[in-house]
Amino acid sequence: MTAATTAALSACGTESTTSSPATNANGKPTVCLIMKSLANEYFQQMQKGAKEHVDKLGTLDLQTAGIQNETDVDGQIALVDKCITQQVQAIVIAPADSKALVQSVVKAGRAGIKVVNIDVALDPDALAAAGVQIPLVGPDNRAGAKQVGDVLAKAVGPGGKVVVLEGNPGADNALQRKNGFNDTIGESTLNLLDSRTAHWETDEAYTVFGNMLTAHPDIQGVMASNDSMALGVIKVVQERHANVKVVSIDNIPAVKTFLQNGPMLATLDQFGSEQAGDGIDVAMQLIGGQPVTGWQKTRMNVVTAGA
Numbered sequence: 001m002t003a004a005t006t007a008a009l010s011a012c013g014t015e016s017t018t019s020s021p022a023t024n025a026n027g028k029p030t031v032c033l034i035m036k037s038l039a040n041e042y043f044q045q046m047q048k049g050a051k052e053h054v055d056k057l058g059t060l061d062l063q064t065a066g067i068q069n070e071t072d073v074d075g076q077i078a079l080v081d082k083c084i085t086q087q088v089q090a091i092v093i094a095p096a097d098s099k100a101l102v103q104s105v106v107k108a109g110r111a112g113i114k115v116v117n118i119d120v121a122l123d124p125d126a127l128a129a130a131g132v133q134i135p136l137v138g139p140d141n142r143a144g145a146k147q148v149g150d151v152l153a154k155a156v157g158p159g160g161k162v163v164v165l166e167g168n169p170g171a172d173n174a175l176q177r178k179n180g181f182n183d184t185i186g187e188s189t190l191n192l193l194d195s196r197t198a199h200w201e202t203d204e205a206y207t208v209f210g211n212m213l214t215a216h217p218d219i220q221g222v223m224a225s226n227d228s229m230a231l232g233v234i235k236v237v238q239e240r241h242a243n244v245k246v247v248s249i250d251n252i253p254a255v256k257t258f259l260q261n262g263p264m265l266a267t268l269d270q271f272g273s274e275q276a277g278d279g280i281d282v283a284m285q286l287i288g289g290q291p292v293t294g295w296q297k298t299r300m301n302v303v304t305a306g307a
Contacts, residue, residue: 097168
């Protein structure tokens with residue numbers, strides 16, 4: 001079986017494929033996978049896993065795209081428009097902003113393109129207002145955040161002084177992860193000193209947490225909403241020789257050494273590469289005329305030292 005052709009789009013949407021997906025000579029449908037920042041190892045893994053999955057299937061052509069940074073909403077809208085112009089058969093998207101991308105996916109649907117939402121849920125109220133239903137393939141972010149938060153709570157004990165680093169305020173998974181951390185804080189009677197966004201970014205987290213630690217030198221633990229931000233936190237911890245424990249979400253390769261040697265206690269693997277493959281499978285079902293609706297939950301697992 002011939003491996004499916006994969007084509008990467010740059011952050012600005014430049015095409016590197018050799019044929020137009022609207023006129024595939026091989027008769028295979030074309031699916032666009034649109035992710036968030038490909039500077040983030042999580043989405044690099046997602047891209048790699050998606051391509052491997054499609055190569056095994058051999059039944060479709062895949063284009064992958066990512067944006068320049070986690071808040072480049074306009075760039076992601078442009079990528080959706082690019083796929084619409086190319087008249088692809090399906091778009092699988094992890095939106096950078098849960099509300100801002102709704103009109104783009106509605107536009108794609110009106111153009112006859114099947115849409116599957118992965119990883120970050122599109123805003124259900126905005127979808128309902130637009131009169132559309134889009135299947136969601138992804139994890140329970142709130143439950144997952146609580147699972148890793150509980151690891152930190154056990155380590156610092158009741159009354160432990162903690163802070164939260166939030167993701168992009170416009171993204172549903174950022175809200176759900178914050179809610180999950182707050183569930184742990186309330187249930188375990190932790191002392192929340194501060195909670196601020198660092199927009200998923202390492203450098204911003206370095207600055208934000210540095211300011212937090214200056215204001216609260218007695219911080220015992222950090223709940224970071226993704227591993228990229230956790231890396232910024234860890235840099236501050238190392239520079240200041242602070243006794244601070246960290247938990248996070250994503251299980252990217254860059255955090256493995258900090259799981260083994262500290263200061264990270266746990267991260268949550270949400271299997272991004274599998275999510276993309278599952279989303280592509282749902283897209284193919286929709287293309288084939290099979291109805292798929294609602295939330296298709298994907299697996300997740302707490303990863304600690306030695307795992």
